Every structure is written in C-alpha cells, then in structure tokens.
Amino acid sequence: xxxxxxxDFQVSIVREDGVIVTASAGxxxxxxxxxxxxxxxxxxxxxxxxxxxxxxxxxxxxxxAPNFRGARFRLQPEIQSAAGFxxxxxxxDGVRLFATPSVTYRSKIFFEVPNNPAISQPSVTLxxxxxxxxxxxxxxxxxxxxxxxxxxxxxxxxGNTGGAFGIPSFIAAEPRLYGVxxxxxx
Numbered sequence: 001x002x003x004x005x006x007x008d009f010q011v012s013i014v015r016e017d018g019v020i021v022t023a024s025a026g027x028x029x030x031x032x033x034x035x036x037x038x039x040x041x042x043x044x045x046x047x048x049x050x051x052x053x054x055x056x057x058x059x060x061x062x063x064x065a066p067n068f069r070g071a072r073f074r075l076q077p078e079i080q081s082a083a084g085f086x087x088x089x090x091x092x093d094g095v096r097l098f099a100t101p102s103v104t105y106r107s108k109i110f111f112e113v114p115n116n117p118a119i120s121q122p123s124v125t126l127x128x129x130x131x132x133x134x135x136x137x138x139x140x141x142x143x144x145x146x147x148x149x150x151x152x153x154x155x156x157x158x159g160n161t162g163g164a165f166g167i168p169s170f171i172a173a174e175p176r177l178y179g180v181x182x183x184x185x186x
Contacts, residue, residue: 004030009058011068011113025068025113030056049083058113071115075157077123079107084128096138099131111158111168119168124154132181141183151176 009028014020032054039047057072072078084102091097103125110120127150132143157171 001033002030003032004056011058025058025071026061028056028058028073030054030073032056044088046086046088047083048085049081051079051081053079068114071113072110074111074113075109077107077109079105081105094135094137094139096134097132098134099129101127101129103127111155111160116159119158121155121158124152124173126150126152139185141181141185143181143183145177145179145181147177148174149176 006028008024009026010022011025012020013023032052034050034052036050037048041047054076055078056076058068058070060070082102082104084100086098086100088096088098105123105125107123108120110116112119126148128145128147129149130143130145132141134141152173153175154173155170156173157169159168
C-alpha cells in the first residue's frame with residue numbers, strides 16, 4: 001500500500017494568446033495497493049498472479065487551472081494485473097522442457113492531462129506464450145515465444161508534442177509477434 005500527495009501540482013496550459021505556461025492545478029495524490037501471489041502445488045507446476053490498483057490524479061479542488069480537476073495522471077491505469085503458470089518437466093541428461101502462458105490486463109489510460117476521451121486507450125488484455133527446452137543443466141536454452149497472441153490493436157502513447165500543435169501523434173503498440181531465442185549462460 002502506498003500514498004503520495006502533491007501540493008501545487010504543476011501543469012502546462014495554453015493561454016488565450018496561444019502561449020504555453022506552467023500553472024498550478026492544485027493538489028494531487030496517488031493512493032494504491034499492489035499484491036502478488038505465487039503457488040507451486042507440484043515441482044512441475046507454478047501459478048503466479050499480481051494486481052495493482054491506483055486511485056490517482058489531480059484532486060477535485062479549486063486550482064488555477066480548473067479544467068484539470070479530477071483528471072487521472074497521464075499513462076496511469078486504475079487497474080493493472082497479470083496471471084499465468086509455468087509447466088516444466090525434466091527429461092534427464094540435463095534436459096528440461098517448459099511452457100509459460102500468461103495474460104495481462106490494463107484498464108483505460110489517458111494520454112493527456114486534462115483527460116481527453118478522444119486521446120485515450122480503452123482497457124487492453126494481452127495473451128502471451130513462451131515455451132522451450134533447456135539443455136546441459138540450463139546452460140543452453142532454445143525458446144519459442146508469441147507476444148500479443150490475439151493481435152490486439154492498441155496504443156502505447158498519444159498526444160505528446162504533436163498535440164501542442166493540434167496534431168496529436170499516435171504510437172501503436174507491438175502487434176502479434178512470434179520469435180525464437182537461443183541463449184547461453186556461462
């Protein structure tokens with residue numbers, strides 16, 4: 001659990017003459033809790049999960065920039081979580097097979113303060129998979145992976161510098177990606 005408080009939180013505002021200035025949006029805060037669990041019912045099965053909740057942003061109190069009241073912080077989801085499991089088995093002669101499917105979730109985020117629904121990202125759920133074999137008592141590893149297995153379209157960021165000129169930039173997240181990795185440890 002944690003709590004952060006900010007007095008005189010600074011934001012950039014555009015004056016009527018088009019000049020961008022720094023001003024106080026009043027007070028702001030972050031209050032959150034995070035938890036994680038790991039459970040290994042057998043030597044070859046490991047379950048893991050985590051969750052984070054944060055109520056954060058600019059407080060809904062008077063400030064110099066009133067349109068910022070109650071806005072969430074940029075890129076800050078209310079809920080973020082992940083879960084998955086690892087299955088593994090040893091075949092002898094220093095060979096180990098493993099597979100780890102996982103799922104992640106992130107609630108809606110805003111890319112700007114004040115929050116603009118047109119420049120935001122709805123919640124995103126991603127499915128990932130990593131599986132492979134380790135050899136020579138984990139000295140060598142051959143792994144196949146798939147990230148964003150369902151090919152979810154979503155944004156990593158938007159707004160930024162272009163937004164100041166009325167042309168916000170949009171940065172797409174990684175599409176479905178498959179690959180193979182070879183690793184060694186020495």
